[in-house]
Amino acid sequence: MSKRKSTALWARVGVYAFLLFAAAFFLLPLYVMLTTSFKTMEEIRLGQIFALPSSITFDAWRAAWSEACTGVSCEGVRGGFWNSVTIAVPSVVLPILLGAINGYALSWWKPKGSQWLFGILMLGAFIPIQVMIYPLVKLEAAIGIYSSLPGIVFVHLVFAMPIMTLLFRNYYAGLPAELFKAARVDGGGFWRIFIQLVLPMSTPMLIVAAIMQITGVWNDYILGLTFAGRENQPMTVQLNNVINTTTGERLYNLNMAATILTSAVPLLVYLISGRWFVRGIAAGAVK
Amino acid sequence: MSGVNIQGLSIKFGANEVIKGLDLQVQEGEFLVLLGPSGCGKSTLLHSIAGLIDVSGGSIHIGGQDMTDAEPSERGIGMVFQSYALYPTMTVEKNMSFGLRVAGTPKAEIERRVNKAAQMLQLTPLLGRKPAQLSGGQRQRVAIGRALVREAGVFLFDEPLSNLDAKLRAELRRELKLLHQTLGSTMIYVTHDQVEAMTLASRIVVMKSGVIQQIGTPAEVYETPANLFVAGFLGAPAINLVPVTVAADGVTVNGALSLQLAAGRAKAGQQLVLGVRPEHVRLQADGRWRATVELVEPMGNHQVVWMKAGEQGFSAVVHDGRRITAGETLAFDIDESLLSVFDAASELRLN
Amino acid sequence: MSGVNIQGLSIKFGANEVIKGLDLQVQEGEFLVLLGPSGCGKSTLLHSIAGLIDVSGGSIHIGGQDMTDAEPSERGIGMVFQSYALYPTMTVEKNMSFGLRVAGTPKAEIERRVNKAAQMLQLTPLLGRKPAQLSGGQRQRVAIGRALVREAGVFLFDEPLSNLDAKLRAELRRELKLLHQTLGSTMIYVTHDQVEAMTLASRIVVMKSGVIQQIGTPAEVYETPANLFVAGFLGAPAINLVPVTVAADGVTVNGALSLQLAAGRAKAGQQLVLGVRPEHVRLQADGRWRATVELVEPMGNHQVVWMKAGEQGFSAVVHDGRRITAGETLAFDIDESLLSVFDAASELRLN
Amino acid sequence: QAPLKAEVIHWWTSGGESAAAKTLAEAYKAQGGLWVDTAVALGEQARSVAINRIAGGNPPTAAQFNTTQQFRDIVEQGYLNNVDDVAKRDGWDKFLPEAVLSAIRVNGHYYAAPVNIHNMSWFWFSKAAFKKAGIAEEPKTFDELFAALDKLKAAGLVPLAHGGQPWQDGIVFTAVLAHYGGRELYLKVFKDRDPKVIQGEAFKKVLLAFKRLQSYTDKGSPGRNWNDATAMLINGRAGVQIMGDWAKGEFAQAKQEAGKDYGCTPGFGANAPYIIQGDVMVFPKTNKPDQIKAQQLLASVITQPATQVAFSIKKGSIPIRTDVDVSKMDVCGQMGVAAMKDKSRHLANGEIYITPDQNGALQDVLTSYWNRNIPVEKVQKDIVSALK
Amino acid sequence: MKSKFFNRWSAWGALLPLAAIVLVGYVGTVLWTLRTSMSSSRTFPKDDFVGLQQFERLLDNERWQLAIHNLAVYGVLYILAAMVLGFLLAVFIDQKVRGEGVLRTAFLYPYAMSFVATGLVWQWVLNPDSGLQNAVQQMGWTNFTFDWIVDQDMVIYTVVIAGTWQGAGLVMALMLAGLRGIDEEIWKAARLDGIPTWRVYLSVVLPMMGPTLATVFTLLATGVVKVFDTVVAMTQGGPGTASDVPAKFIMDHLFGRANLALASAGAVMLLITVLALVAPLAYARSRKQAQGGH
């Protein structure tokens, strides 16, 4: 008994030790980023990256948010925030929805020939996206959505399709087939089953998909830059302008602050999404 | 309108042919019970009627229409799955109402039907729970409820009461019978409970390895089993089987019994098997044979007595309360008119 | 060594107390059958004995040791889950042998045990299949097999035979009994099948809503039910319950029956309920009462006759083959010595 | 009348650069224009955005570019408007050095407006480090440079602060080739790409000197950013860095003053070649009269003397024309302007003679050589094939 | 019958957008890329045809060979490390630990951050002068060396470390979603069988998560083939070209070096390599499915 208790205790200690160790590994760069963002450039030049800032200054944060100049405009990363939101909302919702529908159709209905479609799509996932930019520009120019909000959303849709489809297809393939049978007897047509039965069971995957898509879209800037048009430039364009200079002076404290600020939205999503990671979605469904 | 007509049905899983050229006519409004050993293809048959597995051959007509390739939802069926297949994310109430909501039934009507079914299945206090929070029997009742609310033309029940206690089962059995009468729907019902089979069925189908062995009323199947398999499968305790050889005159067997076999059905020297139901073995002082009691099983309202006469072991059911003890020797007799006679080679019934 | 001793056990799901201060001693080598209506807490009790749910109060000793907080694997238990809980990615053979392989049992021994169980459960040809490729009954048998190979000190069976056909069920019942005798392990067995309960149990526990109603041998529970619930729960068709009022003298009831009640157990004017098993209602020409037949259910080896005497409906079991038709009026009698008498208010047995 | 709107794509994104860009925008505004800014970090990226937008039919009014072979590519495709009218009107021929003119002229037409001149191979010295190592004077020849480096090494300092990234390796190579190998060899290699010269002894010596410089770097050099290397000079840990004129920005940020805290030279000796590279502004093809007007106005504004000085002071580069007031520029800037006045010192950056592809291949060879122990003969052979 | 037809049609109808995207977005661009790879295009696509010249040049290119080699090393190690670490994290987080939300976010946050900046931090941390080595040496262990990032032979492993740091969190999230979909009763059965927890994860849970693993693997594999940011931000492909990868090679030629044709040839080569690796797998799978496996 007591031996068991003590082994359980040790197991517990082991679990926490591992998690804390892992957390340390994961958080180390964040620590460096944070401390750097509070330092002055003089202090940073000393090269003591692990040292705490001798005195905390918020200048870099302020500059990153609202003052830093990239080109003629000096509004920090704040400038593109609403553009990013405007791009992100449809570019997250549409691919996830379409991915879920695709995954559902591919895994449960399996229309003839669809596996070929999926195969090609998955192969497409292995092409570096930059190679596809030029033809896509031509395509969008031809159909007249180049340099517009629909233009950028369409591109995000294209690039998200393989992963989103894969994600949902494999997830649905793991659900008990009996449920599909029951739903078909209950008279659910393709869409009914999807909306009323499948979607509610997809919460964990929807969360994962949202995490991926939000991160992807939010952090993208090359596509936004190329396809969104001047009016819709996402905030990452500013971020990259801030941190991606080669031949101008580089302000590391500002870079770090800007990076953290720009990641705030995905980070918030990560934190909030947690409560949907519940246990046993499919449990108790079938005997 | 909703009879089911199955012709030459064949179903394969890979190389394994599970249903083999099966023909079955179910009349409209009939209550058909499917019986058969575990793994004989009962669930597979129901699934194919429901359109949930693709058939390898043959046709299925429902209500006169060829439904072999129709969508499950098109077929006008309600089904209880052996494995329940409840929707895990929906509450009991949602589970039951899903089909109706999909069909666009008016809200009030849905509520009425769900409440009616919940009441009948004693699920009312559980309507708000999710399947994972239910006991096995409760889940099974939700599965029944989900089928019932559909008020379909054909109901397919796959062992719907197997996880319920005897009392509830008896109640539900009665409710189902009532429902069958009021709705007039066709019911195809798989069960392993012979009481259910006997009380519910207008006809019983006995299957073995994907092949139908006999179709008939409960009494027919029980009293005049078509072959050795059916005889042995029905009845608890099982029928007593006695191998015998026909004597020269063709109607008396082993010198002691004389049987009414249709002329020409048996010839001298032929190997037969006699089937005697345990309840037809009468322990009476003036019996023609004697046997030694080996084991007595008290069953509440009756006892089962396991005996041996010579090499032949057999059982008898005793209803009076008399004390019988192992080791005792008793006289017994049987009524020849209630005997079943089978050919040992073909296993088919002869009388 | 492996008796089970449960004291003051309480289990809650949220606010819902499913097991309420339950005490239960199971002797080593005993075959205890748990009976109770669907949702009364049987599975929950088994799960708590196995250590699979945390108890809210009370203690569980197994083999004399406090195991309330022990790991399931340390309790020396084999269990069949009501929902089977097979490992979906493993073959039948792997499913059965997994526990042994992990425990480091020698290969030959594993093979021996698995083959033995597979043979007993008629699973040998299916050893290479995955659970999804099995019929319901086959899955259930795999679940039994997985428990059996453990040859544990305590076996917990949660409705292990519910999805099997009567014949197989009878065979397995016998095998389990045999196994129980050879292994000498303690068995706690949930079933809804009264034949199983009667034939297997050394004692029966009847539960209701998480509370034990009666513990006793099958005969005790059946013949002298401790309260109205137990009486009504056991027996099919159910016991006939007749509400009566005690006459002035305290021993005759409604002027027609005289009962042997212990002095002082009932007083004049008290409301009682009499319980008469259907098989104790004897249809005989010289019976003291008459009733009209409402429904006759043929059951193969017996008939159940539903009758009405005045306002009181009741059933009788008839074993001789005589033809009874609905509408007929028959005389009947009952044996007062076999009556159960309950207090209508407390529902407890009085005689 | 509405101002002439000009959308400009450029990669001046750092603080100093954007201040410089702002001077252009303001000058443009003052003369009746409206600068619409599209800043995109990294030259490659900005160029590819411009090209994609041209291809997609939504070109900007103007785009920053480099006068490399790629510039000639898009001219050949007919994607650019020329600014011959402006050049004629403003008389570019008169005040722009020939080196600049030839860079923006294709088939006799001017397809770009020059913005500034960069020299990417300056030598920077840390006075603090030199003092610590006991070096009294900044080197005047390449041999003195090696001597200084040796002294720095002996003093336990990092002699050469270097960021081991391919483009920085390239900068060092260019500097060695121009200042150690000399002007003739430089042109033979880049302009003529003469295999015999490349496999000859003189070039071999250049390569060996280049590799010798590598031995003065510290272990942490690979992957380091150029400004971290500059920081080593600023805090006196390292003595010398070879880097473009934008390094001044870092010194300025650290409040160090040219000539006082750090030294600089664009080469050794009075006749040392001055390597010219410049940013230019190109004007994608459009038929809209408004846009063409905007393009021409912009071309004109950019090249005006006042704009030029204001821009270069902020940017750290030097003006494209020498007829300007340099008094506000720092010592290094003035050195640059002085060098620019002497036409014989002009030397175009190698990239102008070779395609980006060849340049890249050359960079691959150099960077391998810098980082690995490869026989110099093989490197010579590889360079021949890279420049083929 | 009408409805069966309708449902089939619905399924196809639902897949139409996908089909359009595949056709136009993928098949179209692949064909375009293939075509371009056989031209002499530089900054802009050209219509001429030069046969397999670009491929010959590619195969001759030492940098490309090194990049492919690095990709193989990186691919194997990164996928392995990210999957193992991600799975372990998911498993440990699944032990009903306190602060699950915080931990989950801590493991996931790298995925949210622009690698342009975090790559810089990794470059600092791994740099022997400024980073870990220096810090540890100053704490007294003067013999401690950790200078992989400046070591030709080891630098690719630092990319693996940083890549794993960035990607493991996502793997964890996916695995966690998969883990939490597993029926509680299976766990109970395994506990009764006396299977040690780690063994349950390994022998029961992991096989049940087959589809999740496939997802994760594919996800990581596509990431490997396209790996670019990580390398550029951390090492710029250096020291020298020691940590070069095909995507960087392609990108360099696409933009900086204005050699569209060679970049396209690189992309085609990559695709062919993937096809060569994937095709037998896909074929085996479809064979297995056709035989009625699950």
Ligand SMILES: Nc1ncnc2c1ncn2[C@@H]1O[C@H](COP(=O)(O)OP(=O)(O)OP(=O)(O)O)[C@@H](O)[C@H]1O
């Ligand atoms: N996870 C849960 N949350 C809430 N209530 C639960 C949960 N699991 C079971 N219950 C309830 O606890 C009661 C007892 O359940 P249990 O499974 O023990 O019943 P049982 O006696 O095994 O019934 P059955 O014969 O139907 O299997 C039921 O009323 C059930 O609804």
Ligand SMILES: Nc1ncnc2c1ncn2[C@@H]1O[C@H](COP(=O)(O)OP(=O)(O)OP(=O)(O)O)[C@@H](O)[C@H]1O
């Ligand atoms: N997916 C499958 N692949 C291969 N064989 C299968 C599959 N499903 C069922 N079988 C086999 O088909 C046969 C018939 O199965 P079915 O489920 O119809 O039996 P059943 O009569 O319902 O039995 P039970 O009474 O045990 O539920 C069984 O032997 C079973 O093993």
Ligand SMILES: [Mg+2]
């Ligand atoms: Mg079945």
Ligand SMILES: [Mg+2]
């Ligand atoms: Mg239960």
